[in-house]
Amino acid sequence: MQRQPKQINDVFGKDDLKRLVPVAGFRKKKKELSPEDYLALETAEDHKADYVYFRHNTDRPSSIRFAQAYVYDRTQGTLGPLFAGKDSGDGLKKIEVVVKLFKLQEVRARCFKILRGMPTNPYYHGIEQHVGHTPLIRLRRLSELTGCEILGKAEFMNPGGSVKDRAALSIIAAAETSGQLKPGGTIIEGSAGNTGIGLTLIGHSKGYRSVIVIPETQSQEKISLLRTLSDEVITVPEKPYNHSGNYNRVAQRLSEEKGWFWANQFDNQANRLAHYRTTGPEIWEQTRGEVSAFVSSVGSGGTLAGTTLFLKERSSKIAAVCADPYGAAMWSWFTNGNTETKGGDSFAEGIGQTRVTKNLEGISVDRAYRIPDQAALTVIYQLMREEGLFLGLSSGINLAGAVRFAKESGPGQTIVTVLCDSGIKYQSKLFNLSWLKEHNLDPHRPIESILD
Ligand SMILES: Cc1ncc(COP(=O)(O)O)c(C=O)c1O
Secondary structure: OOOOOEEHHHHOOHHHHHHOOOOHHHHOOHHHOOHHHHHHHHHHHHHOOOEEEEEOOOOOOOOOOOOEEEEEEOOOOEEEOOOOOOOOOOHHHHHHHHHHHHOOHHHHHHHHHHHHOOOOOOOOOOHHHHOOOOOEEEOHHHHHHHOOEEEEEEHHHOOOOEOHHHHHHHHHHHHHHHOOOOOOOEEEEEOOOHHHHHHHHHHHHOOOEEEEEEEOOOOHHHHHHHHHHOOEEEEEOOOOOOOOOOHHHHHHHHHHHHOOEEOOOOOOOHHHHHHHHHHHHHHHHHOOOOOOEEEEOOOOOHHHHHHHHHHHHHOOOOEEEEEEEOOOOHHHHHHHOOOOOOOOOOOOOOOOOOOOOHHHOOOOOOEEEEEOHHHHHHHHHHHHHHOOOOEOHHHHHHHHHHHHHHHHHOOOOEEEEEEOEEHHHHOOOOOOHHHHHHOOOOOOOOHHHHHO
């Protein structure tokens, strides 16, 4: 049964009414409208109404993406729901939220923009439209040394500063579609930092809260950045995957207890889908189909798997290459079919996987290498000193892997890898001379040493 619409005076007080602005701008041309405008426009036209009010589903006024429009019919003096016939019965409650949010500066500014119909340019977008499309940068010295084109996808240029923004956006979008993530909901994730940052930023832009569980061994820079950005950060001691205190298990448990959405980057294939849909096609286009190999380290495996799946579909001749740090199991997995991790360790954060995640399911590679931290460090110092690139250690592992592949395969290849994140996140470790000394790492080795 259709609910009777409320009279506007039943819902809004006098002061609130003064704030509501006519939708004069609905006369503007369709091509000048943003997606939010379309929503409002269609609603207004459907209802032949002169006013549109936005409801936001959360007390975070950072986004109106999930705003629901309510329509005021001037002739009737009534408020109607956005989707006629879909008013589930809690219309009044929602409208009360409208009033509250109209008092918040930011939401009001954005609502006014739409309501007043100021021309909005459809070519400008929020951050969710600016994930990916990263430059492919030629690494000059490494290319000269190997006679190959060694190219790095500048993923540190994503809004959250890492390759993980792609996974975060895709995971959020998939959860919205499936209904696991509801307007105003909370996202929880176990993260070494970057996925948490991506989920938080993109989540906030869409009106979600974020709770991030992070091992306390990760860099202080990432932890403190998360403390600034996220709604809640829980640090836990580093524990193996099978231990109940492992950061992912803590996140999973909390999601079940609180009814939060667990992003589950490791086993949620929306992660690799992001790279299948974006990273792979971008590399194919940017190299005009000339890419001969793609090299990636593995954290969740999303980057390696998704990009490889796409590129192999384009040409099975493109080599998939895994660059693994010591202490991880991926080299063993791809080479010997077991998850042996003996023989060393690594300070690289965000990578170093010890199990076959769902994102890695069905994936094989043409070559796998184990890369010592020293080689990765030599690469990132060379790039910092000579090429204006400031990168974290996983980028160094990737690039050292690209150089290994170049050395084995000979000159003339176009080898693409990933510049995962910035050195800014690791300044207190990788760019701190006393920390390096303490851990037997030398920032002064010549770049040629990585060819040994
Ligand atoms: C710095 C850094 N490099 C590389 C990766 C690995 O990416 P993926 O999870 O797609 O394997 C991560 C993942 O968190 C990361 O934080």
